[in-house]
Amino acid sequence: MKRRHWVRLDNVSNIFPAARSDVDPKVFRLGAEVDHEVDPALLQLALEETFERFPLYHAVLRRGVFWHYLQDSELQPEVTAETEQVCAPLYQADRRTLLFRVVHHRRRISLEVFHALSDGTGALWFLTDLLTAYTRRRFPGESPAADELAEQVRPGASERPDPPPAQIGTHPGAQAAEEVHELTTDSFAHYFRGRRRRRAPSSHEEDFTREAAPAVLTVEEAEDPEALQAAGGEDEVPPAPRPPRRRTHRVRGTRTPDNRTRALELSMPAAPVLGLAKAEGVALTMYLTALFFEAIRRTDEGALAGSTMAASVPVNLRQFFPSTSARNFFATIRVEHTFGEGDDSPGAVARGLQEAFSAEATPEALERRLHRLIRVERWPLARIVPRPIKDAMLSVINHVNNRSLTVAISNLGRVTLPAPAQSHVGRMQFHVSAVRPQFCVISHDGHLTIGFTSPYVETAHVREYARLLTAAGIEVSLAAARTTEEELAGVEP
Amino acid sequence: MRTCAGCSLRIEGEWEHCPLCGGALHGRAEPSPYPAVPLRFSRRRVLRVLMLSSLGVIVLSFLAQLLFGHEAESLGVLRSVWLGIATTWLVVLMAVSKRRNLAKFIVYLVVAAGGVNVYWDFLTQWSGWSLTYVLPILCSASIIGLLITVRLIRMELADYVVYSGLTVLLGLTPIVFLSLGWVGVALPSVICGALSIAVVVLLLTLRGGAVRHELATRLHL
Numbered sequence: 257m258k259r260r261h262w263v264r265l266d267n268v269s270n271i272f273p274a275a276r277s278d279v280d281p282k283v284f285r286l287g288a289e290v291d292h293e294v295d296p297a298l299l300q301l302a303l304e305e306t307f308e309r310f311p312l313y314h315a316v317l318r319r320g321v322f323w324h325y326l327q328d329s330e331l332q333p334e335v336t337a338e339t340e341q342v343c344a345p346l347y348q349a350d351r352r353t354l355l356f357r358v359v360h361h362r363r364r365i366s367l368e369v370f371h372a373l374s375d376g377t378g379a380l381w382f383l384t385d386l387l388t389a390y391t392r393r394r395f396p397g398e399s400p401a402a403d404e405l406a407e408q409v410r411p412g413a414s415e416r417p418d419p420p421p422a423q424i425g426t427h428p429g430a431q432a433a434e435e436v437h438e439l440t441t442d443s444f445a446h447y448f449r450g451r452r453r454r455r456a457p458s459s460h461e462e463d464f465t466r467e468a469a470p471a472v473l474t475v476e477e478a479e480d481p482e483a484l485q486a487a488g489g490e491d492e493v494p495p496a497p498r499p500p501r502r503r504t505h506r507v508r509g510t511r512t513p514d515n516r517t518r519a520l521e522l523s524m525p526a527a528p529v530l531g532l533a534k535a536e537g538v539a540l541t542m543y544l545t546a547l548f549f550e551a552i553r554r555t556d557e558g559a560l561a562g563s564t565m566a567a568s569v570p571v572n573l574r575q576f577f578p579s580t581s582a583r584n585f586f587a588t589i590r591v592e593h594t595f596g597e598g599d600d601s602p603g604a605v606a607r608g609l610q611e612a613f614s615a616e617a618t619p620e621a622l623e624r625r626l627h628r629l630i631r632v633e634r635w636p637l638a639r640i641v642p643r644p645i646k647d648a649m650l651s652v653i654n655h656v657n658n659r660s661l662t663v664a665i666s667n668l669g670r671v672t673l674p675a676p677a678q679s680h681v682g683r684m685q686f687h688v689s690a691v692r693p694q695f696c697v698i699s700h701d702g703h704l705t706i707g708f709t710s711p712y713v714e715t716a717h718v719r720e721y722a723r724l725l726t727a728a729g730i731e732v733s734l735a736a737a738r739t740t741e742e743e744l745a746g747v748e749p
Numbered sequence: 750m751r752t753c754a755g756c757s758l759r760i761e762g763e764w765e766h767c768p769l770c771g772g773a774l775h776g777r778a779e780p781s782p783y784p785a786v787p788l789r790f791s792r793r794r795v796l797r798v799l800m801l802s803s804l805g806v807i808v809l810s811f812l813a814q815l816l817f818g819h820e821a822e823s824l825g826v827l828r829s830v831w832l833g834i835a836t837t838w839l840v841v842l843m844a845v846s847k848r849r850n851l852a853k854f855i856v857y858l859v860v861a862a863g864g865v866n867v868y869w870d871f872l873t874q875w876s877g878w879s880l881t882y883v884l885p886i887l888c889s890a891s892i893i894g895l896l897i898t899v900r901l902i903r904m905e906l907a908d909y910v911v912y913s914g915l916t917v918l919l920g921l922t923p924i925v926f927l928s929l930g931w932v933g934v935a936l937p938s939v940i941c942g943a944l945s946i947a948v949v950v951l952l953l954t955l956r957g958g959a960v961r962h963e964l965a966t967r968l969h970l
């Protein structure tokens with residue numbers, strides 16, 4: 257009888273099983289389009305190789321009396337042809353399954369992950385390795401130094417942090433909104449020189465336990481106890497009183513017939529869009545958010561002058577607090593704009609959002625948040641509450657949070673893959689299941705892709721969004737998953 | 750690639766009309782990067798509705814028995830049939846909803862069937878047959894059933910340890926009733942209690958470490 261290793265789910269990740277529903281299964285998808293029809297057999301081999309290297313992905317989610325916990329398993333993943341909708345449910349209570357899946361359809365390889373397991377950045381590490389392993393098999397001639405490369409890349413596990421934020425963007429704070437994922441061996445080696453401790457080869461069990469640990473507890477805070485003290489002390493000071501929150505405009509619509517996520521995708525060359533954002537002096541994320549507000553204002557009759565729109569923008573904390581954890585490690589920042597109180601042009605809105613965002617995305621502010629997260633993680637009272645009650649509380653918190661948001665955003669930024677994947681992958685995709693309209697941004701090889709998801713069938717806001725972009729002279733192409741009865745009528749599956 | 754003049758968009762896939770504005774498209778269609786996934790109506794939702802309404806009917810039919818009182822002799826056969834059907838339906842419902850974990854199902858079964866029998870006994874002038882015979886037999890049978898199930902379907906210990914623990918605990922309840930003097934004939938209760946204790950000892954000696962590990966996991970603070 258094997259005793260399986262397990263790690264309890266951290267509080268941040270706990271929200272995902274607790275707030276999961278038929279409409280929003282809390283699954284996100286990262287995809288890549290290669291330059292040929294995907295070979296399922298090679299993809300399976302690549303998946304097996306990658307799976308070996310990521311002990312965290314062996315986990316199944318189980319329920320205890322006080323906690324959800326991630327438990328090591330002996331399940332093996334299998335590549336399948338895409339037969340389910342985008343972001344189809346992954347975790348079901350009482351059913352012991354892996355918390356991710358890899359599917360392929362024509363030229364696309366997609367990785368779907370249950371959000372309690374990992375965040376976008378963590379999943380991107382997995383997808384990167386998968387794509388590298390796959391293209392190396394598919395194009396064996398193109399990686400002469402394959403062995404050497406593998407040695408260098410394989411850090412034992414997913415110890416693959418992103419480089420520290422580069423000096424990009426013109427605006428202070430642009431950094432946080434503008435991520436760069438250069439997952440090449442070079443940047444990896446560069447970043448890790450002197451940082452990575454030499455470790456004796458460890459067993460799978462140890463790897464699992466280490467990698468499934470809550471991300472907030474992996475930050476090397478012991479390095480700087482004074483900073484910890486200072487930040488902790490500072491936090492005791494009550495925060496400045498916030499201005500009273502106005503009622504936030506929320507988008508409503510018709511639910512999709514079988515509660516599937518409505519997924520649409522706009523892809524375009526990245527450079528001109530970046531140019532537009534730069535011309536306004538803002539980060540891309542804020543520019544695209546402002547466009548989204550504008551698109552909703554144009555389509556939604558309820559969004560009159562004087563209404564407030566709000567967006568939540570996640571910030572990858574690894575940029576500020578080096579951590580090699582692939583677990584959830586982000587903080588969300590809420591930004592809002594009230595229409596009818598001044599200049600409502602997308603550029604002006606974006607600048608306003610940028611200002612608010614920058615104020616909260618400073619290393620100091622994020623450090624305070626991080627320490628709050630650590631404290632919550634260690635808070636004794638949170639421990640003795642039975643899990644069903646915790647889940648109910650988290651579900652309510654999630655619901656209240658949702659009420660104050662018009663849209664959620666996620667930007668994985670610019671991705672660079674190692675050779676030979678880099679030259680064979682074109683566009684990449686990013687979608688997150690959602691209870692309200694959401695858009696996700698990812699760019700690779702000069703292609704910018706914006707993935708729109710929503711629980712509603714309506715697409716008018718995407719139409720306006722696309723028109724805003726094409727009106728600026730950008731060539732946009734649309735790909736959509738069929739969702740409604742009419743769309744699916746008479747189409748071969 | 751097809752294009753929509755209204756949106757000035759290129760549209761991927763074999764769309765007849767623009768998915769955004771519904772306008773006509775021009776150009777040659779190419780295969781979509783997304784498969785067309787047929788609509789799947791949630792069987793789960795249908796099951797849930799069926800389950801809740803059935804439970805309602807069952808609870809009501811049990812409560813309705815109270816209206817007829819103890820003395821209604823003519824009701825005897827009819828009442829037995831009625832309760833029998835309701836109980837069977839209840840068991841079927843539980844089997845469906847707990848089908849993924851047989852050990853869990855057994856616990857639910859013991860609690861529900863035991864409860865119904867005690868109620869039944871109460872309805873028919875409370876002669877104590879449920880506590881004397883039915884409960885001990887039910888508990889013993891469930892423990893034996895559990896042992897067979899675990900063996901037959903090679904259940905992972907983690908899956909059954911908590912619920913088999915509960916089953917064994919339930920197996921000890923007849924002993925409690927015996928000591929309280931609520932039981933007429935002692936033998937069935939004694940056999941059931943002995944069986945439970947034997948299984949506990951067996952489980953702890955053979956799988957003690959694994960049981961402790963699993964309990965520590967589940968009860969981790």
Ligand SMILES: [Zn+2]
Pocket residue numbers: 753754755756757758767768769770771772
């Ligand atoms: Zn159109």
